[in-house]
Amino acid sequence: MAQKSDLAVVKTDAGLVSGSTNITGDIHIFKGIPFAAPPVGPLRWKAPQPAKSWAGVKQCTTFAASPMQGKPDPFGVYTREFLIPYEPISEDCLYLNVWSGAKSAAEKRPVLVYIYGGGFATGGAAVPIYDGEATAKKGVVFVVINYRVGIFGFFAHPELTKESGHNASGNYGLMDQLAALKWVKQNIAAFGGDPDKVTIAGQSAGSMSVNCLVASPLGKGLFQQAIAESGASFISPRSNPELQQAEESGVKIAQSLGAHSIAELRNMPAAELVGKGQAHPIVDSYVLPESIAQIFADGKENDVPLLTGWNEDDAFVGKLKNAEEYKKQIAEQYGTNAAAFLQLYPAANDAEAETSQIRINRDQIFGMQNYTWANVQSQKERSKVYVYRFTRRLPASADFVKYGAFHTGEVAYAYDNLKFLNRPWQKVDHQLATTISTYWANFVKTGNPNGQGLPAWPAYNASTSQIMILGESPAAKPLPDQAALNFMVEQARGK
Incomplete structure (x- = not known):
């Protein structure tokens, strides 16, 4: 289908989308584009599946639900601007947002994909300070993605490992990020972006995620540069525990919930699972074949320019x-x-x-x-x-x-x-x-x-x-x- 030059309607792999524009009319904004199927029911704790296609034009003018997590009340210095909206919050969360100043799909602007922080337990793409308009005005197509957090994004269990097809479990949040990057690779050209000029960026747990993606063999070819603000996993072994250790933790969590199988856990209401267990990436032999330090020591990381640092x-x-x-x-x-x-x-x-x-x-x-x-x-x-x-x-x-x-x-x-x-x-x-x-x-x-x-x-x-x-x-x-x-x-x- 011919692409309208003003990006009023954009063709993605799954269907047509329309968005809105900023007040000055020079930035196209698309909110809540699905990049994977809802990870609910039997898809809870599975690798993200392709988004279901739709007929007609999907209006993408409001943020989708933030990932399942506790109530985002302000704490310490973190006022509302640093937090997700109170609603909606849902397991059905695999959506992303795009800001583009391109006038046509032919422009091939560089792309920034932002990954939020929140200790792998909280966060979402609708946080006000992740707004992409100002960056888009600088000639960059800005994308911010959701990924599963907490027990929904980082739960390992022997039964999940066995059913996975790659003998691993636990890094679903990282797999969501990889799925979003694949979506960008396949679709961002239609928004005026260059799929071969992608920078991944993140802060805190988002920066740790960038570290994981640079280390992961599954990230190969999906990005060309990395920005890592306050976060990596090079030193402490607790940052990336081994699969067996994480599985043992998962078995204990299941027992504490009175569940005897993954099927029972998948049938439990999401609200009953929030806050259960620890949430962090693991060395699962698949997304992360070895510790990040070892992957870099062996020279197996994705070699990309890096901008990194931390705060006083x-x-x-x-x-x-x-x-x-x-x-x-x-x-x-x-x-x-x-x-x-x-x-x-x-x-x-x-x-x-x-x-x-x-x-x-x-x-x-x-x-x-x-x-x-x-x-x-x-x-x-x-x-x-x-x-x-x-x-x-x-x-x-x-x-x-x-x-x-x-x-x-x-x-x-x-x-x-x-x-x-x-x-x-x-x-x-x-x-x-x-x-x-x-x-x-x-x-x-x-x-x-x-x-x-x-x-x-x-x-x-x-x-x-x-x-x-x-x-x-x-x-x-x-x-x-x-x-x-x-x-x-x-x-x-x-x-």
């Missing part, structure tokens, strides 16, 4: 200890290495001890993961890697200012979406959002964030350790806490 206050800390309690804990935990540790994370007084504890949490959960990824990739001297540190302390009321450059704080800047947050933004914030979002768009277009009028961002290498500090005055500087990160990595690997 990327931390989730509970009650902070005073200086004496902190030093006692470090002595018990690190023994003969405690003195060296306290030089890097000092505690001359209670305030310094609190700062050190926040830095430790940041470096253990996020910093050393993305740092290790950057080092591993740069040492191979193949595709380039660009590293950042987001340092802008977001302006806020007294309730929120304490969180500083908090986890997820950079996302609204990266996609130029400050307008969705009710914050006392200053001129420097709007300037920073323009700078960061232009770096991101340039990387999507060329594999290099640099461009006219921007501070030069050198490619990263372990010897000079130059990274881009994304703060009030963006500039390239040596990684400020390299010694501490090296120490953390050595300690983690030595255990």
